[in-house]
Amino acid sequence: SAVISQKPSRDICQRGTSLTIQCQVDSQVTMMFWYRQQPGQSLTLIATANQGSEATYESGFVIDKFPISRPNLTFSTLTVSNMSPEDSSIYLCSLHSSSYNEQFFGPGTRLTVL
Amino acid sequence: DQQVKQNSPSLSVQEGRISILNCDYTNSMFDYFLWYKKYPAEGPTFLISISSIKDKNEDGRFTVFLNKSAKHLSLHIVPSQPGDSAVYFCAASAHTGNQFYFGTGTSLTVIP
Numbered sequence: 001s002a003v004i005s006q007k008p009s010r011d012i013c014q015r016g017t018s019l020t021i022q023c024q025v026d027s028q029v030t031m032m033f034w035y036r037q038q039p040g041q042s043l044t045l046i047a048t049a050n051q052g053s054e055a056t057y058e059s060g061f062v063i064d065k066f067p068i069s070r071p072n073l074t075f076s077t078l079t080v081s082n083m084s085p086e087d088s089s090i091y092l093c094s095l096h097s098s099s100y101n102e103q104f105f106g107p108g109t110r111l112t113v114l
Numbered sequence: 115d116q117q118v119k120q121n122s123p124s125l126s127v128q129e130g131r132i133s134i135l136n137c138d139y140t141n142s143m144f145d146y147f148l149w150y151k152k153y154p155a156e157g158p159t160f161l162i163s164i165s166s167i168k169d170k171n172e173d174g175r176f177t178v179f180l181n182k183s184a185k186h187l188s189l190h191i192v193p194s195q196p197g198d199s200a201v202y203f204c205a206a207s208a209h210t211g212n213q214f215y216f217g218t219g220t221s222l223t224v225i226p
Binding site: 004009040041042043044045048092094101102103104105106107108110 | 116118123146148150155156157158159160163203205213214215216217218219
């Protein structure tokens with residue numbers, strides 16, 4: 001299975017600021033995914049990040065709020081911009097294994113916005 | 115619109131007994147289903163999966179049952195162990211895409 005690391009593991013931020021979450025994978029992958037899990041809710045896909053092209057955002061998520069970078073095949077960042085308390089959530093990066101037909105997840109970043 | 119639902123947010127079971135976690139879905143295009151387990155401060159980890167061509171898949175203490183006509187799947191853990199205490203998510207996907215749709219999770223507590 002893939003090893004996925006995320007930084008930071010948690011953060012407490014002030015309203016109006018931005019936070020960039022980093023995701024590092026131990027193997028080269030074409031597609032990486034960013035999920036959000038708000039308290040008491042399911043894992044929701046934010047966007048799909050392909051290396052070499054712009055990220056594809058799901059309904060309800062926009063690039064201005066959640067800009068994503070994908071500079072190479074092992075790394076991606078998600079920025080949560082102009083944060084509000086509603087952005088308090090766990091953010092997870094993920095990759096899909098076609099060999100195993102499953103999704104592997106990073107440990108998550110727990111964000112609290114005051 | 116929640117396409118995958120887990121209607122029980124929590125479940126408590128005595129050690130050694132059977133744990134049954136349920137999941138319902140609405141999209142008839144889903145043909146692949148997975149269960150994930152999540153401990154606090156960790157990302158979800160894959161537990162067991164089932165394809166729509168089967169109605170049962172077993173892996174050790176874990177068995178997943180799929181009822182396509184009812185659009186329902188369940189995870190059975192027997193015997194339950196205290197280390198099984200975690201949040202369990204069911205997920206579904208359609209062969210046409212890579213996206214997985216997740217339920218809201220069921221928090222299982224196995225009481226020693």
